[in-house]
Structure formats: structure tokens, C-alpha cells
Amino acid sequence: MMKKIFTISLLALSLAGYAQKIKIVEGSLAPLKGQKSVNTQFTYDDMLIGGKSIPEKEYIEKRKKELDEKEAGRGDKFEQAWYADRKERFEPQFRELFAKHSEMSSVDEKAQYTLIFHTTRTEVGFNVGVASKPAYIDAEVTIVETANPSKVIAKITILKALGYQAMGMDFETGVRLQEAYAKSGKEIGKLIAKETK
Template identity: 55%
Template sequence: MHLVKPLLTLTAAALLAGAAQAQKIRVSDGSLDVLKDQKEINLEFTYDNMKVGKFDSEADYIKSRKADLDKKEPGRGDTWEKSWIADRKSRYEPKFDDLFTQVTDMKVAPGAKYTLIFHTNFTEPGFNVGVMKKSAYIDADFTVVETADRNKVVAKGTIDKAPGRTFWGSDFDTGERIGEAYEMAGKALGKKIK
């Protein structure tokens, strides 16, 4: 009984800390107004020079995580690395696309007049070990350019701390948590455009 109360307190504190994270969107150059009446947009995602958690480079994070997993079970690190990269196309980008297009009523089309380039520069994978959890989040830069002439930049901005968490404790999977961050970023950026 003495152990239950501290665990409940730690769990409540972790949940409150996660809820306190607030996503911020800033337009630093230009304006998103040109997108308000658009029916189509081209979306692109980049991950170059991304930092992950306490690591200054994604490569260092992958190397460390693979080593940890391979200690527990040889070969598990390679499987994890494939999923880490594949989740971008199979989970993160579709989740962003889905809520972004719902909120803006735009369709994704490569030939659209404007292209939104969403560059993730930081990922906090978070964790969920049952009694304790840390929400995932992403920081990103976005640039809107004319598709036909990418030198014509319409707007630039940042999204800070797009939260990746679920409220029912089903986010034991890293990809699930990070996917939620992309979903929230897509929704928030869509609302900013609307």
C-alpha cells in the first residue's frame, strides 16, 4: 500500500507534465494568407540534420538505440531501425496529411500552385513504461514556396513542441507517440492557415 501512493503521484505528475506542453506556431517571414483560398497543396517532408532526444544527430540516436536493443536480443536493433525510418512514410506523414487536409479542405496534389515543405529538426521520442511516461513531441520549420519556382518563398515559420501523446495509455509504441505529434502539427498548422 505504501508503494501504490508514490506510484500514483509519479503517474499523475508525468501526465500533468505532458499536458503542460503547448504547441506554438510562428510565422517568421511572409504570410500564410495566400493559402486560404487554395483547393490544392503539395506537401513535402524532410528530416535532414534532425536531432533526437539528448542526441545532437539522428545517426547517434540510432546507433545508441540499436546497441541497447541488440544487447537484449541480437538483430532487434536492425528491425527497430527499419521501422524508425519506415514510420515516416507509413505513419507520420499520413497523419499530418490527414488532419491538415481535413482542417484546410485542401487536397494534396504534386502539381498544386504552392508547396509546403515541413522539415522536422527535433524529435523527442518520449516513453511509456506503464507507471511512468514522457510524451513525445516534435519541433519543425515550414516553408511555403511556389511549386513552379521554389526560389519564390511565400512564408516561413516554426512549430515548437507539437505534442505526441494518447490519453488512454496505448502509446507504448514510439511510432504511435511520434505519429500523434505529426497529427497535432498538421491540425494546428491547418487551423493557422484557415
């Protein structure tokens, strides 16, 4: 029991330097007042990986090579999971937490407004049991009129949305990043709820 408490305390201290920041940088969320739903779209164009800002394509090729050197075919499995996780894990988790905290549906293609979530940076983190580093994402969120996407009503930036599990069972990259998208959905949902009261 003491070991578990110590581990959780250590995790909390190590996360202190990873505080998430969310900020409205343009426009206003006021037009969303009274809306029961929004459409959500996700983009990953020109995404950078890690603190060294490696382009995504370069990162994937390097990681595939590393994994294939350990076990033939493992690199292809990694690449398939890297893209599949977006639709299977990240986006559903974002939508679920966004809907819960904004009290708006997030899967309505006919909604008046569309929220475009653009991931600009991904830190995959790691967890090898005795040592770990949380995953996180940075993103730009643009809210536009669905019928006229050039009409932007607000822009939001998110820095270091953390992805980790408190009990330390986040050994898989996809699991860690899923939590980062869940955290982003929660915080954006809360921000919209607060700004549209």
C-alpha cells in the same frame, strides 16, 4: 473509474510544461486564400534527437547497439521501423489532419504552392506504464511556389508538437510520434484556415 480519472488528470498536469507553440516567422499565408490544394513534402535532414541534441545517425547507432545487446537482430528491426514510420504513419497522419482543418487537399503535386515540413528535433518520449514522458517534435515549415521553389511565401515554426494518447496506450515510439505529426497537421491547417478567411 476513479483511477482512470486520476491518470488523465495527472497526464494533463504533466503536459502543462509542454505547450506547443506555432508561429509565422516570415511572409504571409494570404496567397493561399482560395487555394483548394497544396503539395506537401517532408524532410528530416540534420534532425536532432532529444534534449541533448544528439545527431540522428548517432542516436540510431546507439539505440541499435542497446537493443542488440538485449536480443540479437532487434536493433535492425528498430532501424527499419524508424524510417518506415515516416511514410507509413507520420506523413499520412499529418496530411489527413491538415486536410481536415485547412479544407485543402495536401497531395496535389500540381498545386500552385508546396508546403515543406522539415522536422528539426524529435523527442521519442517513453511509456512504461507506471511512468511516461510524451514524445514531441520541433519543425520548420516553408511554403513555396511549386514551379519556383526559391520563391518563399511564408515560414512557420512549430515547437513541441506533442505526441501522446490520452488513454495512455502509446507504448510504441512510432505511435507517440504519429500523434505529434497529427497534431502538427491539425495546427498548421487551423492556422492557414484562420489566416485565409
